[in-house]
Amino acid sequence: MVARVLQGVGVGALMVAALSLLLALNLNLGSFTPSPASAEISCSSSRRSPLTTVEEDALGRVKPSGDDYFGTAGEELINEMKADNMEKNLRYLTSQGHMAGTKQDLEQAEYLKKLWLEQGLDQVFLQPYTVQLSHPDLSKPNKDPLDGVDYDDSIPPAFLAFSPAGTIVTNELVYVNYGLYEDFEAVEAAGIKVKGRLVIAKFGQGFRGDKVQNAERFNASGIIIYTDPSDYHPDLEQGGAAYPNSFWLPESGIQRGSIVWHDGDPTTPLYPALVTTPPAAVTPPFNTATLPPSSNTETTPSSTVATPPATVATPLATVATPPATVATPPATVTPPSTTDGMYRVPDEQTDTPRIPAHTLSYNDARKLLVNIGGEEVPPAWRGGLNITYRMGPQLVRPGWTVKLEVHNIKHLVPTYNVIGVIHGSEEPDRYVIYGNHRDSWTFGSCDPSSATAVQMEMVRAYGQLLRNGWRPRRSMVFGSWGAGEYGFFGPWEWVEEYLKVFEMRAVAHLNVDLAIIGTYNMLISATPLLHKIIKEATKRTPAPDPSLGYTTLWEHWSQRLRAASPDLLDYNLASLSEHSPFYQHIGVPTSYMVWEINFEEYNWSDYPLYHTTYEDFDAILPMDPDDETVMLRKMVADLKAEYGDTLQEKGISLAHLDTVVNRFDEVAKTFITHVNNLTDVPLLLARQLNDQLLLLEKCYTNEAGSYLRPHVKNLMFGTSNFNQYEGWLAPGVRDALWEATHCQESCDHHWQVVQHQLSLLQYVINSAVLTMKDIRYI
Ligand SMILES: *[C@@H]1O[C@H](CO)[C@@H](O)[C@H](O)[C@H]1NC(C)=O
Numbered sequence: 079m080v081a082r083v084l085q086g087v088g089v090g091a092l093m094v095a096a097l098s099l100l101l102a103l104n105l106n107l108g109s110f111t112p113s114p115a116s117a118e119i120s121c122s123s124s125r126r127s128p129l130t131t132v133e134e135d136a137l138g139r140v141k142p143s144g145d146d147y148f149g150t151a152g153e154e155l156i157n158e159m160k161a162d163n164m165e166k167n168l169r170y171l172t173s174q175g176h177m178a179g180t181k182q183d184l185e186q187a188e189y190l191k192k193l194w195l196e197q198g199l200d201q202v203f204l205q206p207y208t209v210q211l212s213h214p215d216l217s218k219p220n221k222d223p224l225d226g227v228d229y230d231d232s233i234p235p236a237f238l239a240f241s242p243a244g245t246i247v248t249n250e251l252v253y254v255n256y257g258l259y260e261d262f263e264a265v266e267a268a269g270i271k272v273k274g275r276l277v278i279a280k281f282g283q284g285f286r287g288d289k290v291q292n293a294e295r296f297n298a299s300g301i302i303i304y305t306d307p308s309d310y311h312p313d314l315e316q317g318g319a320a321y322p323n324s325f326w327l328p329e330s331g332i333q334r335g336s337i338v339w340h341d342g343d344p345t346t347p348l349y350p351a352l353v354t355t356p357p358a359a360v361t362p363p364f365n366t367a368t369l370p371p372s373s374n375t376e377t378t379p380s381s382t383v384a385t386p387p388a389t390v391a392t393p394l395a396t397v398a399t400p401p402a403t404v405a406t407p408p409a410t411v412t413p414p415s416t417t418d419g420m421y422r423v424p425d426e427q428t429d430t431p432r433i434p435a436h437t438l439s440y441n442d443a444r445k446l447l448v449n450i451g452g453e454e455v456p457p458a459w460r461g462g463l464n465i466t467y468r469m470g471p472q473l474v475r476p477g478w479t480v481k482l483e484v485h486n487i488k489h490l491v492p493t494y495n496v497i498g499v500i501h502g503s504e505e506p507d508r509y510v511i512y513g514n515h516r517d518s519w520t521f522g523s524c525d526p527s528s529a530t531a532v533q534m535e536m537v538r539a540y541g542q543l544l545r546n547g548w549r550p551r552r553s554m555v556f557g558s559w560g561a562g563e564y565g566f567f568g569p570w571e572w573v574e575e576y577l578k579v580f581e582m583r584a585v586a587h588l589n590v591d592l593a594i595i596g597t598y599n600m601l602i603s604a605t606p607l608l609h610k611i612i613k614e615a616t617k618r619t620p621a622p623d624p625s626l627g628y629t630t631l632w633e634h635w636s637q638r639l640r641a642a643s644p645d646l647l648d649y650n651l652a653s654l655s656e657h658s659p660f661y662q663h664i665g666v667p668t669s670y671m672v673w674e675i676n677f678e679e680y681n682w683s684d685y686p687l688y689h690t691t692y693e694d695f696d697a698i699l700p701m702d703p704d705d706e707t708v709m710l711r712k713m714v715a716d717l718k719a720e721y722g723d724t725l726q727e728k729g730i731s732l733a734h735l736d737t738v739v740n741r742f743d744e745v746a747k748t749f750i751t752h753v754n755n756l757t758d759v760p761l762l763l764a765r766q767l768n769d770q771l772l773l774l775e776k777c778y779t780n781e782a783g784s785y786l787r788p789h790v791k792n793l794m795f796g797t798s799n800f801n802q803y804e805g806w807l808a809p810g811v812r813d814a815l816w817e818a819t820h821c822q823e824s825c826d827h828h829w830q831v832v833q834h835q836l837s838l839l840q841y842v843i844n845s846a847v848l849t850m851k852d853i854r855y856i
């Protein structure tokens with residue numbers, strides 16, 4: 079595993095170093111290599127990487143190929159980074175499981191702090207928060223009820239974090255395809271009521287938490303989610319190999335993950351889970367020291383096909399008494415629950431799933447699926463198992479039942495962000511934030527430790543540069559986040575605590591959560607203000623595999639048949655990784671990236687290269703407001719394409735939205751012209767212009783938040799309300815439009831909501847206009 083991940087690290091190292099060179103040297107921005115934390119399959123690739131030809135010199139240092147792109151400090155940085163060190167880092171990080179809230183996680187945090195101080199960062203501290211986490215409990219032995227074979231106690235059981243505990247015994251099971259909203263609609267349209275029934279859905283096509291939420295929306299009693307071979311092992315029935323001999327998931331592989339749909343600690347929504355005296359870290363119920371290195375493939379006992387699926391029990395034990403720290407609902411006489419003075423929302427009021435949910439391998443799911451009766455599913459809904467997929471609800475054999483048993487426990491535990499700071503020489507109060515979560519479900523050799531290994535080596539390299547007298551213009555903040563896997567809890571609490579500071583002073587957030595799903599090509603999502611710098615960075619980065627005929631990373635990225643994204647850069651940040659609080663809550667210009675496999679079924683279309691319309695002064699942020707206009711125009715065009723006719727019918731005009739976008743276009747052009755015309759930029763003027771840029775995207779946040787989702791403060795960049803893996807522009811307007819177009823009766827109110835949301839959208843764009851405009855010309 080380590081060797082394989084290191085292939086990815088090699089690629090990542092080159093990218094990170096090269097990008098950071100450009101950013102640190104010319105622009106003093108920081109560095110990044112972002113990607114989604116949620117790419118569960120990111121570690122399963124065993125293909126020989128085509129991008130492993132990272133050049134190393136005799137000392138094992140990663141070298142850029144080609145010309146001297148980067149100048150002195152940049153060159154120094156890249157020369158300083160050594161592949162061997164990353165390997166050592168990775169071996170250290172993956173030497174034990176480090177699930178959030180555990181002792182091992184805290185040990186790693188303390189180790190990083192010590193290391194970063196030794197390596198020369200100006201300031202390093204642990205920032206604890208006491209958050210509610212959901213853990214499995216193994217105090218009871220794990221038995222497979224089918225054949226009585228023990229689970230290996232050393233392997234943490236598969237579970238869906240934040241599924242409530244619960245038991246369902248039923249003789250009904252409804253197949254709901256991917257569990258998307260429209261899937262549930264189709265099931266009901268086919269005459270099968272979901273209400274009160276247990277459903278089974280495939281993983282894929284969306285965030286697992288949204289499948290659970292959809293099941294709740296349709297009043298299901300519980301949900302089982304499994305990894306169907308059609309998505310996770312397509313050549314299964316043809317005898318195709320699985321991991322570790324191929325990319326594909328083996329029959330016993332089980333996807334873990336969190337199903338909270340509201341990121342951040344559930345007991346302190348929109349305010350930080352502050353702590354003065356952190357409670358003790360939890361000792362996990364499993365012995366992490368004995369975990370085998372390949373524990374991301376489960377060794378669930380196989381059982382014969384003929385075995386009745388009488389019960390499907392989770393390997394989770396019941397907890398007899400809740401731990402003392404669990405928030406109890408306030409009774410009339412009990413004072414409200416607080417921790418260190420912070421009020422804790424009672425459990426039954428938190429915005430977390432209400433129905434039990436559990437995850438299965440396709441081998442286990444097969445035993446359920448072959449026993450579902452009813453009509454055959456539509457052809458498009460069939461999975462990749464060699465069985466007849468049926469809708470349900472009845473099980474085929476009378477008297478048989480399915481039993482779903484979930485015994486997750488919730489408790490308040492400390493999670494630690496490690497914050498390292500390099501003080502900027504000229505603008506120490508302006509922050510470039512560079513983050514990566516540290517916790518993992520098991521060893522996290524790929525997610526996130528491969529990225530942490532790179533982050534550690536880069537911090538060391540920066541420390542070396544500092545010793546040589548270098549210092550960036552602005553402060554660089556390195557964040558190693560706790561409890562990322564649960565729903566980005568560490569960075570959310572941090573952003574909530576520092577909200578006012580970052581609103582004013584955060585320049586950019588670069589997510590280094592390095593998921594190497596494949597090594598074919600990059601997918602990059604970013605808010606528009608970072609598009610320019612990303613393109614420039616890739617143009618100055620050597621191609622990872624020169625044998626493909628590309629000289630620069632830009633050529634590789636833009637010319638190689640691209641993976642899922644038809645656009646070179648998109649705005650689809652979604653809720654994929656730790657970047658979500660930064661852009662959703664404050665509007666900090668944000669970026670993430672993932673290396674992907676070659677999805678040949680996806681089409682590719684070229685992306686017009688933007689002309690960069692102004693020359694950079696070293697002192698002025700490399701952000702192009704024209705890229706913002708491009709995004710705004712796309713946002714309006716998409717709304718018109720999807721809802722233009724409907725809106726017209728309802729007498730709702732988009733003309734005002736057009737007007738304010740046109741106004742933005744104008745002020746952006748004036749700003750650019752003004753900057754281009756400058757021959758000298760005194761410090762205070764640079765500060766003024768930079769402030770206009772760094773506040774621009776923050777104008778999109780609004781205290782009231784998005785319709786239906788008041789915790790989503792960014793009215794421009796957000797997610798689909800039905801799939802948090804899908805980014806939406808103008809999420810509030812889209813939520814309102816969705817409701818209005820799905821409305822059956824007394825719909826006037828819903829169209830008023832649409833109008834209201836459109837007004838708010840116009841309002842935040844107008845705020846951006848005012849920000850880009852020089853006060854003297856208003
Ligand atoms: C679910 O139940 C709620 C409360 O009874 C009800 O208002 C809602 O219409 C139900 N949804 C569906 C899709 O049946």
Ligand SMILES: *[C@@H]1O[C@H](CO)[C@@H](O)[C@H](O)[C@H]1NC(C)=O
Nearest residue numbers: 314315316317463464465466
């Ligand atoms: C699929 O199942 C059928 C019926 O059990 C069997 O005859 C057939 O050989 C199977 N196909 C494959 C590819 O395994």
Ligand SMILES: *[C@@H]1O[C@H](CO)[C@@H](O)[C@H](O)[C@H]1NC(C)=O
Nearest residue numbers: 677678679680681682683684
């Ligand atoms: C890709 O696009 C081309 C040109 O638009 C089209 O001819 C082709 O059918 C598309 N391929 C797929 C797989 O969609």
Ligand SMILES: *[C@@H]1O[C@H](CO)[C@@H](O)[C@H](O)[C@H]1NC(C)=O
Nearest residue numbers: 748751752753754755756757
């Ligand atoms: C450019 O700068 C010159 C000299 O400072 C000034 O006279 C001129 O009006 C400026 N042009 C624009 C378009 O701002």
